[in-house]
Amino acid sequence: MSDTPEPRHLLIVSGGRDLPDRARDAWPGLRTTVICRPEVVPRLRSREKIQRLIVLREDAPVDEWVAAARFVNAVDPVDRLTNFTEKDTEKTAAIGLDLGLSWHTPDTVAAVADKYEMRRVLAAAGVDDVTAETVHDAEGIIKVAEKTGYPLICKPVRGVASKGVTRIDGPDDIERALEWGATGAGGLDSAALLVEPYVKGDEYSVESVSEDGEHLVVGITRKISERDHFVEVGHVVPAPLPDADEESIRTVVGDMLRALGVQQGVTHTEVIVAADAVHIVETHLRPAGDEIPELWARVRGVDMIGLVARQAVGLKVLDEVRAALAEPGEGPGAAAIWYACPDAVGEIVEVSGEEEARALEGVVDVEVLMDVGKRLKGVTGSFARGAHVCAVGATPDEALRRAQEGVRKLSFTVRSDGMAARHEALTASG
Numbered sequence: 001m002s003d004t005p006e007p008r009h010l011l012i013v014s015g016g017r018d019l020p021d022r023a024r025d026a027w028p029g030l031r032t033t034v035i036c037r038p039e040v041v042p043r044l045r046s047r048e049k050i051q052r053l054i055v056l057r058e059d060a061p062v063d064e065w066v067a068a069a070r071f072v073n074a075v076d077p078v079d080r081l082t083n084f085t086e087k088d089t090e091k092t093a094a095i096g097l098d099l100g101l102s103w104h105t106p107d108t109v110a111a112v113a114d115k116y117e118m119r120r121v122l123a124a125a126g127v128d129d130v131t132a133e134t135v136h137d138a139e140g141i142i143k144v145a146e147k148t149g150y151p152l153i154c155k156p157v158r159g160v161a162s163k164g165v166t167r168i169d170g171p172d173d174i175e176r177a178l179e180w181g182a183t184g185a186g187g188l189d190s191a192a193l194l195v196e197p198y199v200k201g202d203e204y205s206v207e208s209v210s211e212d213g214e215h216l217v218v219g220i221t222r223k224i225s226e227r228d229h230f231v232e233v234g235h236v237v238p239a240p241l242p243d244a245d246e247e248s249i250r251t252v253v254g255d256m257l258r259a260l261g262v263q264q265g266v267t268h269t270e271v272i273v274a275a276d277a278v279h280i281v282e283t284h285l286r287p288a289g290d291e292i293p294e295l296w297a298r299v300r301g302v303d304m305i306g307l308v309a310r311q312a313v314g315l316k317v318l319d320e321v322r323a324a325l326a327e328p329g330e331g332p333g334a335a336a337i338w339y340a341c342p343d344a345v346g347e348i349v350e351v352s353g354e355e356e357a358r359a360l361e362g363v364v365d366v367e368v369l370m371d372v373g374k375r376l377k378g379v380t381g382s383f384a385r386g387a388h389v390c391a392v393g394a395t396p397d398e399a400l401r402r403a404q405e406g407v408r409k410l411s412f413t414v415r416s417d418g419m420a421a422r423h424e425a426l427t428a429s430g
Contacts, residue, residue: 005027005028005029007029007030007031008027008029008030008031008079008080008313008314009030009031009032009033009051009076009077009078009080010023010030010031010032010033010078010079010080010081010082010312010313011032011033011035011072011073011078011080011081011082011095011101012032012033012034012035012082012083012084012312013034013035013036013065013081013082013083013091013092013095014034014035014036014037014040014083014084014085014087014088014092015034015036015040015043015044015084015085016083016084016085017043017045017084018045019084019305019308019309019312020032020034020044020045020046020084021045021046021049022305022306022309023309023310023312023313024049025309026306026309026310026312026313026315027313027314027315030313031051031076032049032050032051033050033051033052033053033072033076033078034050034052034053034054035054035056035065035068035069035072036053036054036055036056036088037055037056037057037058037087037088038055038057038058039058041053041055051076052072052076054071054072056068062090062091062094065088065091065094065095066091066094066095066098069095069098069099070098070099073099078099078101079314080101080102080312080313080314081095081096081099081101081102081103082103082312083103084286084308085286086284086285086286089104089109089112089113089285090106090109090110092104092109093105093106093108093109094106102264103264104261104262104263104264104265104285105261107261108260108261108262108285109285111260111261112260112283112284112285113158114157114158115132115155115157115158115194115282116132116133116134116157116192116194118260118280118282118283119132119194119196121259121260122256122259122260122280124259125255125258125259127252127255127256127259127280128252128256128277128279128280130196130197130199130279130280131144131147131148131196132194132195132196133194133196134157134192134193134195135154135192135193135194135195136191136192136193138174138175138178140195141154141168141174141177141195142171142174144196145168145171148196148197149197150168150170151167151168151169151197151198152167152168152195152196152197152198153165153166153167153168153195153196153197153199154166154168154177154178154180154181154193154194154195155181155193155194156181156191156192156193156194157192157193157194163183164180164181164182164183164193165180165181166180166181167198168195168198177193178193181193199272199274199279200272200275201272201273201274201275201279202272202273203222203223203224203225203270203271203272203281204220204221204222204223204239204241204249204270204271204272204273205220205221205223205235205268205269205270205271205288205292206219206220206221206249206250206253206268206269206270206271207219207220207221207266207267207268207287207288207292207293207296207304208253208257208266208267208269209265209266209267209304209307209317209318209321210257210262210263210264210265210266210267211264211311211316211317211318212263213258213263214318215253215254215257215258215262216318216321216322217249217250217253217254218296218300218302218304218321218325219237219238219239219296219299219300219302220238220239220241220246220249220250221235221236221237221238221239221288221292221296222235222236222239222240222396223235223270224236226341231341231384231385232339233338233339233341234336234337234339234400234403234404235291235292235295235336235337236334236336236396236399237292237295237296237299237334237335237336237396238299238334238396239396240396240397245273245278248273248277248278249271249273249278251278252271252277252278252280253269253271253280256280256283257269257283260283264311265285265286265311266286266287266304266307266308266311267283267284267285267286268283268284268286268287268288268289268292269281269282269283269284270282270283286308287304287305287308290337290388291337291365291388291390292337293305294365294390295335295336295337295390298331298335298364298392299331299332299333299335299392300324300325300331301327301330301331302321302324302325307321331392332392332393332394332399333393333394333395333396333399334392334393334394334395334396334398334399335364335390335391335392335393335399336390336391336392336393336396336399336400336402336403337388337389337390337391337403338389338391338400338403338404338407339385339386339388339407340386340387340388340389340407340410340412341384341385342370342376342386342412342414344376344412344414344416345376345377345414345416346375346414346415346416347374347375347376347414347415348370348371348372348373348374348375348376348386348412348413348414349372349413349414349415350372350412350413351368351370351371351372351386351387351410351411351412351413352410352413353409353410353411354366354368354387354409354410356409357389357406357407357409360391360402360405360406360409361402362391362392362393362398362399362402363389363390363391363402363403363406364390364391364392365388365389365390366387366389366390366406366410367387367388368386368387369385369386369387369388370384370385370386370387370412376412376414386410386412387407387410388407389403389404389406389407390403391403391405391406
C-alpha cells in the first residue's frame, strides 16, 4: 500500500506568504489554486507551483468571487478551502457555503471582523457584557459617555494593527479621537467607529487551536503597549500569571470561541484581566503576528504556523499539540520580543547597532523593519515600528530584559523636514 496520499486540490483565497508552500509540503502532490486581488499578486511566493491564479478587481462583489470559485470547481473539483489572511474572509465564507466546503461560517466571519457584532454576539451568549456602540460623530460619543462615563476607547469597527485607537478621557479628547479613528479606518470596509468603556487591567493574548469544535489554549502571552494609541511594543511568553487568572482566561476564551461558532483553526485573542473579570478585546481567525508564534515555538515546541498549513489540507493536529504541551520542554524557559519605536517625523538616513544587538547574550533575532530611505511619521500603529529584537532566557523577566537591552543598542538617525500629519495644518496658514 502506497504512503502517498490521495491527490487533493486546495483553493486559497488571497495569499499567505509561505503558507501555500507549507501546505504543499504537508500534503505531497497537493494542487493549489489562488483567487486574489491585484495587490496580492506581487507578494505570492512560488507562483510556478500554483495550478491556476485568478485575479479579481479590487471592488469585485462577493458574487463574482463565488462565480470564480464555481469555475475552478467545474474544471478541477476542489477538496479543501482556506484563507490564510484577514482579507476577503467574507468572500471565503460565501464560497465555502456555495461549494459545500468546510471553512468558517458567514456568521462567524462577520462577528470576528466587526467588533460591534462581536460584542453583540458575546453579550447575547452571556460571555462578556462590555457596553459598546458604533458612532460616526461627536454626538454619538457623548451619548455613550452619558451612559458609561469616561474614560472611553474609540477604534475603527473593522480596525487592524492598532491603527486609529484612542483613549478618551473627557470631551476635549473627542475631536482628536474622531480624526485619529478616521485615519485608522481609511481603506477599510467600514468607516464606523466603536466606542466602549476603557477597561483597566493587564493585557494578554491567547493563542489557541480548534478542531471539530474542541478548543485548546497553546499559551498565554503578556502584551505590553504604549498608552496613547495602544500600539504593542513588546510580548513575553509564557505570561507570568497567577493560576486563578490563567484558568479564568482559558475558560473565557473557550466560551468566546464557542459563542462565535469557531470550529477549526488557529486563533489569536486579546483579553484584559480587570479587577472584576476577564474581558475580551477582540479575536482573529489567524495566528498572532509580531513573531509570537515563533516565540512559542522556541518555548513550547508547537509550530502554530505549521498547524495552519496542516489543517488547511485536512490533517488532524489537536492530539499532537496536546502531547507536545505535556512534554517537558527542552528549550528555554521564556522568550520575549521588544520593538524599537522611533517617535520622530522624517526620513531615516542611518540605522546602526544591529551587530552589537545580535552579540548580546540570549538574543536570537534582530530585524530592522524600517531601513534607510523610509519615512517616519511617529508611532501611528504597529506598522510604524522600526525594528525588533527577540531574546530567550530562563525566566520571562530575563528574556524581556535581554530583548530590551538589544533594542537599546539600535539607533535611528532621522533627517527631519516636516511635521506629523496631524500637525501639518498648523503650517498651511502660516
